[in-house]
Structure formats: C-alpha cells, structure tokens
Amino acid sequence: xxxxxxxxxxxxxxxxxxxxxxxxxxxxxxxxxxxxxxxxxxxxxxxxxxxxxxxxxxxxxxxxxxxxxxxxxxxxxxxxxxxxxxxxxxxxxxxxxxxxxxxxxxxxxxxxxxxxxxxxxxxxxxxxxxxxxxxxxxxxxxxxxxxxxxxxxxxxxxxxxxxxxxxxxxxxxxxxxxxxxxxxxxxxxxxxxxxxxxxxxxxxxxxxxxxxxxxxxxx
Numbered sequence: 001x002x003x004x005x006x007x008x009x010x011x012x013x014x015x016x017x018x019x020x021x022x023x024x025x026x027x028x029x030x031x032x033x034x035x036x037x038x039x040x041x042x043x044x045x046x047x048x049x050x051x052x053x054x055x056x057x058x059x060x061x062x063x064x065x066x067x068x069x070x071x072x073x074x075x076x077x078x079x080x081x082x083x084x085x086x087x088x089x090x091x092x093x094x095x096x097x098x099x100x101x102x103x104x105x106x107x108x109x110x111x112x113x114x115x116x117x118x119x120x121x122x123x124x125x126x127x128x129x130x131x132x133x134x135x136x137x138x139x140x141x142x143x144x145x146x147x148x149x150x151x152x153x154x155x156x157x158x159x160x161x162x163x164x165x166x167x168x169x170x171x172x173x174x175x176x177x178x179x180x181x182x183x184x185x186x187x188x189x190x191x192x193x194x195x196x197x198x199x200x201x202x203x204x205x206x207x208x209x210x211x212x213x214x215x216x217x218x219x
Contacts, residue, residue, distance in 0.1 A: 024218075037190070039173065047187065049186060051129065074217075082097045085178060
C-alpha cells in the first residue's frame with residue numbers, strides 16, 4: 001500500500017511538472033510579430049477600436065477577469081492601443097484617447113481606473129455605438145461631443161490639444177498596431193511587443209490568462 005501511494009504521488013508530481021513546463025504552441029496559440037514593437041516591452045497590449053463589437057464584448061466580460069490577474073502574475077503593464085484604421089472617426093478617436101491617457105498619467109490614474117478619462121470615454125463610445133446604435137451621422141462634431149460629455153474635456157481644449165506634439169506622437173505611435181491587427185483582426189492581445197495571441201485557440205478567460213502568462217516568460 002505504501003509503495004502504491006508513493007507511486008501515485010510520484011505520478012502526480014510528474015503530471016504537475018509536465019503541465020507547468022508545457023509551452024505555448026507557436027502557430028496554434030500565438031504567432032511572433034514580423035516587426036516587434038520595442039516600445040511595448042514589459043506590456044500587455046490590447047489593440048482595440050470603438051467600432052469593433054468583439055472588442056466591446058471582451059471589454060465587458062473578459063478584460064476585467066483577465067487583465068488584473070495577468071498584471072499580478074506576470075508583472076506586465078496593461079496598455080490599450082486604439083486602431084485608427086477601423087471606424088469612420090478612427091483617427092479622431094485615437095487623438096482623443098491619446099489626450100485622455102496623457103491627462104490620466106499626469107493625474108496618477110491608471111488606464112483601468114473607472115474614473116480615468118480614458119475609461120469614461122471608451123465606455124461612452126461603446127455604449128453609444130454598440131448599445132444605442134449611434135452612428136454620428138451629423139459628423140465629427142457629434143462624435144467629439146459624445147467623448148467630451150463623458151470625459152469633461154471641452155471641445156475647445158480638444159481642438160487646441162489634438163495637434164500638439166505630445167498627442168500626435170502618441171497617436172502616431174499606435175499606427176504600429178496595424179501589424180498585429182492585420183493578422184487576425186481585433187481585439188489583438190500582444191505580449192512584450194513580440195507575441196500575438198491567436199484568439200481562435202482560446203477556450204475561456206482562464207485559458208487566456210494561462211497563455212498570456214506563458215508568453216510573458218518567452219525571451
């Protein structure tokens with residue numbers, strides 16, 4: 001009986017060791033970006049668009065369960081990146097999001113903080129577009145108004161600051177996200193600027209957590 005228990009214990013340890021050492025499968029669970037993005041080192045990046053219904057769904061049900069856990073376990077900083085090539089007002093949204101993130105950073109707010117200007121603006125666009133069917137047929141001014149109401153940033157301030165070097169530099173830096181988005185669409189999760197998660201391989205939120213943690217350990 002003792003030998004049987006010892007055998008079972010050893011077998012259990014072997015299975016656990018094999019599971020813990022199991023590597024993510026390149027080409028099946030993730031791909032390497034053709035052009036790594038150095039500025040994303042140490043970050044968990046989510047490429048998204050206000051115009052993407054899947055981004056909206058992930059934002060509501062997946063992100064709150066995954067991102068805090070990965071930040072804690074893998075030590076990655078969450079960094080949202082808006083894709084300007086999707087949506088009628090994609091560039092306008094990128095410039096406004098960039099301004100929000102810069103102001104949030106200056107105020108010490110994280111980009112997951114519910115009181116951050118970024119989150120308030122993102123939620124307002126998602127609510128208007130995906131839940132209320134708003135398409136801003138009256139033009140860019142109406143689109144901007146949705147964002148100014150949510151964030152408290154005035155249209156006048158945005159008009160002045162959207163072309164500032166800081167906002168333009170940040171919004172332009174996000175153009176690199178197209179290399180990730182073109183592989184499979186969005187949302188696109190990228191670890192350390194190198195490894196892109198293949199969403200079709202995911203079974204649930206926990207499988208995404210596991211995969212992101214594994215990718216964070218790759219060189």
